[in-house]
Amino acid sequence: MGSAKKSSSAERKARIEEMRRAERARERRNRVLTIAASVTVVVGLVVGGVVLVQSQSDDGSTAAQSAGSFTTGADGVKTWKGKLSQTHVTKTVKYPTEPPVGGDHHQVWMNCNGDVYTKEINNMNAVHSLEHGAVWVTYTSKAPKADVDALAAKVKKTPYTLMSPNEKQADPIMLTAWGHQRTVTSADDPNVDKFFEKFVQGEQTPEKGAACTGGLSQ
DSSP states (O other), X not given: OHHHHHHHHHHHHHXXXXXXXXXXXXXXXXXXXXXXXXXXXXXXXXXXXXXXXXXXXXXXXXXXXXXXXXXXXXXXXXXXXXXXXXXXXXXXXXXXXXXXXXXXXXXXXXXXXXXXXXSOOOHHHHHHHHHTTOEEEEEOTTSOHHHHHHHHHHHHTSSSEEEEXXXXXXXXXXXXXXXXXXXXXXXXXXXXXXXXXHHTTOTTOTTTTOOSSSSBOO
């Protein structure tokens, strides 16, 4: 039993290290691509190019996704049953859940390489992080400080995670991945590790291996 746990731990450490190496390689590629993309954008603006944003409404907002709802599994994880669109938009998105679990989002992601934010972040940037396979830990002022500190320590040592306060959510501590979400009772809740293990760069990820650095940070 002990040997199996050590093997699992070693495999997870190896996977995280491989993710770090891949992330560094992507950063180098992204710097080149960003420069090229910037030149293209500037040229497009000069000639009066127009960016078309899909599904925008007259009030300056855009629908996040088609109709859907959560179903809750035996493990307590809620899964969104409905289309989660992935369009990059510039206008404010109205999400049906808080925190959102996916849908249209801003073209710039929140950095999610174990980043802990002390202020609320924009949902549209965070959803882009979820698209890249990040797990998003959120909490309200009702969450005990000891739990917040313990969760922050876990996030800081785990690539493809981020954490921020969110006073609009229903429960004190919530975990969110693309298309999936659950509430946990504390930092010691065993469901925290289970959620991280399953959803950090998990099978739900639309853009597995995409960058979690080089984006937006507070």
